[in-house]
Amino acid sequence: MALIGKIKEKSGWAIGLIAISLGLFVVGGDILGPNSVILGNNSQDVGEIAGEDISIKEYSQELEVMKYNYTNNTGKNPTEEEMAGLREQAWNQLIEKIAYQKQYEKLGLAVSDDELEDMVQGDNVHPAVKQAFTNPATNQFDKSLVINYLKGIDTLPAQQQAAWINFENQLGPQRLRTKYENLLSLSSYVTKEEAKRDYVSQTAKADVKFLYVPFFSIPDSTIKVTDAQLEDYLNRNRDKYEGEETRTIEYVTFPVLPSAQDSAFFYDEIKNLAKGLASAQDDSTFAKTNTDVPADGGYVTLSEIPQQLQGDIATFIEGGMYGPYREGDTYSIYKLSDIKDDTVYSVRASHILFRADSTDAGKAEALKKAREVLQQIKGGASFEEMARVHGTDGTAQQGGDLGWYTQGGGFVKSFENALFSFNGIGLLPNPVETEFGYHLIKVTQPKTNRKYKLATIKKVISAGDATEEEAFRKADQFAGTTENREQFRENLKKDKTLTSFTAEKLRPNDNNVNALQNAREIVRWAFSEDTKVGDVSKEVFRLDNQYVVATLTGKTEKGDATVEDFRTELTSKVRNELKAEQITKKLANVTNIDAAAKAYGDQAQVNTATDVTLSSNTLQNVGFDPVAVGKIFGLKQGQRTKPFSGENGVLVIEMTKYTAAPDIADYSQYKNQLAQTYKSRTSYYVNEAVKDFAKIEDKRYKFY
Known part of the structure; x- marks a missing residue:
């Protein structure tokens, strides 16, 4: 409210501050769940940001502000699905307040009261204020409308007062974030050589003839991939794979039909x-x-x-x-x-x-x-x-x-x-x-x-009460007679009407489990410290029109990646490597593309592509393949590559014509394009860097 007070003081009005207490409401299901502090969970922290522990109380206060603002703006309470989004907003707000604030303080960045006033009635008015206080007669922003509004704000309904307070509270953080990103964007500079390289990559053109054997021409079933090969590939590509905390469950549903x-x-x-x-x-x-x-x-x-x-x-x-x-x-x-x-x-x-x-x-x-x-x-x-x-x-x-x-x-x-x-x-x-x-x-x-x-x-x-009770009875009986994963499978075999489903790589803050909507309780159970691999949920979960019983079948932890974390993706990569070896072996000693294709068989395709540019990263009839395009521009006219593995298959490429980019005196157009591209990416890269540097640990799944 400092901004309102200053504006009123300068306007000659002595009007008291508006006090709104948003408080902490701790009576909702979010706090009273089985993993809550109140019901006995030892830890009171929902995570860590930039070395600071975030308590459940601090996070809940932030979440209540989000809920209050949502209800105030929409006139209704958020649904469970909308609450998932509000929880993310509250967490991101804490990242902004803690991780970003540390960066602001290191650089000495701040926002003064004069700046805030300038954003409301000065020379650099916030776009939202301009839009809200446009004079209908002139269709222009009118400062007097802002001043008159603030003079009489204490006579407005509490909802409007709260909305303004919320808006004012956001002005400072928004301006700080803008200053920070603008400062970092100024550190980006495009040299003439970079601009020239960009110009050449867009302008130089190549015509090529190439032989292409797609990986799919060899059936996956004919390629056997071993765990040792997967481990070897992972070790060679550690920088591309980061381990994460996930859970895999098997579950059975009891529909209430x-x-x-x-x-x-x-x-x-x-x-x-x-x-x-x-x-x-x-x-x-x-x-x-x-x-x-x-x-x-x-x-x-x-x-x-x-x-x-x-x-x-x-x-x-x-x-x-x-x-x-x-x-x-x-x-x-x-x-x-x-x-x-x-x-x-x-x-x-x-x-x-x-x-x-x-x-x-x-x-x-x-x-x-x-x-x-x-x-x-x-x-x-x-x-x-x-x-x-x-x-x-x-x-x-x-x-x-x-x-x-x-x-x-x-x-x-x-x-x-x-x-x-x-x-x-x-x-x-x-x-x-x-x-x-x-x-x-x-x-x-x-x-x-x-x-x-x-x-x-x-x-x-x-479904009537009797139908509901019968579905619960069956689910409860299944859970009560199932102690572990083996018994889970045995009981499934006994009842042919039941079908199990598998949900792989659940993440701590997932809200859904496959097609099961609003399944947070299942996810929280899977990530509970008390739940071990092989355990069966003793609690029968109620979701919409069905009951669910689950067993934990797998888990991975954050840190070094393992083969199990990425088995499906690694298998595909290794399989393609093995296919590439087979194809390349058959294409050894290529001296003529057409002859090599004929000798290989029907799966080998001979194509041509014209006006290929380095910046395109695509090749006609092949698709996205920056490796192939890069190799093209490493050739001289008349030269041919050896067989190599691209994104989707093995290629042999021959340069048939090369048209160099003509020299130009002024590269400013390309320099400006690159500068604009770098600037547009600043916000994303800054956000990722700040979060990475803050070493964030998110443990909200223990409570929500």
Whole structure:
């Protein structure tokens, strides 16, 4: 509030400070979980940043500020999924306050009160302030509006006061971060030689001929990779692999699915609601009060009528009741409240599309075929069968049925004009041309301008208490009779209705486990210090519509990488190395690319590429391969490489033509481009460097 006080003082107003206490709310599930301090966890730290221990209290205070701001801005409490994002924001805020602040202090960076005032009503006003205090008459920022707002801020609602305080509190840290990044960006300098090299990499061009044997030409099943080979590859590439803390679990789910009894209960309920809806004077209000799935309730065209009702259109009468219908786990009933005529027409039709390319010959061939099929239909052939045989779009297997269609609904103009100019039902006499080809069209329901108002009630079938209890009983029995991983597997074999799933490389702050949403409790259990490999969760986890029992099958710790940490990736790398050895051996002593390809076999491809530049990093018909492109520009015209392993296969490249970049006097354009590129990356690189230097340890998973 220092900024407000200073502005008011300079404005001649003596107005007291606004005090808002955000406090620490420690009564939520985040703190009272099984791993919490209150329930006995020995450690009170959620991590370490730049040598400072971060206590659960300090982190919770930061998180409560984030939650308060979220609720204040949105008017609602965050969901569990949104809380995961807020926890990340709170953690990053602590990194900013601690790790960055240490860097600011070393450099003597600070933000004065005068600077803060300047950001609100000075010469360097913050963009958010400019936007909020724009004079509507001039469409320009007006300082007087800011001053008047702050003079009367203590009369505003508490929410607005808190919002301003939050904004003011962010101004200083934002300016400090900007100063720091600007300072570091000034340390970046582009020399003339760098600019020249960039110019040459974009301008010099090469034409090449090359032989390419992709790795996939050798089946993976024919290459056997040993653990010793994986270990050797890892040792040769330690700088590319960093070990991390992960867990692997196997789990079984016990779905809470509605039973036949549950379905019967909801069927009886929807039938009773149908009686109430039929006699209701205000059917719209009755429907809105009793439905599980809100509906628009306005007038709809035939094309917008729910699919379930399509078969009953012929019986539509005002006040009529339709249903119950079942779709998935939902029962639906409808009351036709009103019918009226509109200016827009709907029609139901089917079509057969004969696709044509853009050439005259292609169009002529498609039209000829369309006319032949049209004559067969006029002669008595089934339109639907002809559509299944000759149709070339997604409607073919439905006999060409397009369903109900309303004018202006998205068909191309020529198709729509032909469709709505036809009266009655039946086959249009001639093929209709569109940008896609030629269409045979059959109107199956005549055009109408009727619109219908429906009162809709939908009831979602959910599991009853008995179903819920039975699912929990099975899950609890499974957990209670399973002591370890071996018993987990044995019990799975005994119950053929159960299926297990594996979740690999879970990370400490993951919120989901495969397709299981909001599964933090499972992740926290897996990372608990008390959970050992082979343990089975004695707690049955409840997630949405299912119970889960898990066993810990693997774990890795932060530090030196092991083969198990990256087995899948390492296996792919080693397999490609072994394939490259095989291919290279067969291509030894290449003296002619065409002859070598012929001798190798069908898997060897001979291609050419023109105007290749060093900056492109790609090669036509090969893809991204900076190694291959680099080797090209190490050749002289007429030279050829030996067989070498690229990103996706083995290549032999021959330079057929080289066009050097012409000398230019001024490289400033390329110098400016490079400088801009370096500047745009500053924020990311600075952030990564600060976090790396701070040696951050994140142990929030013990509490959240």
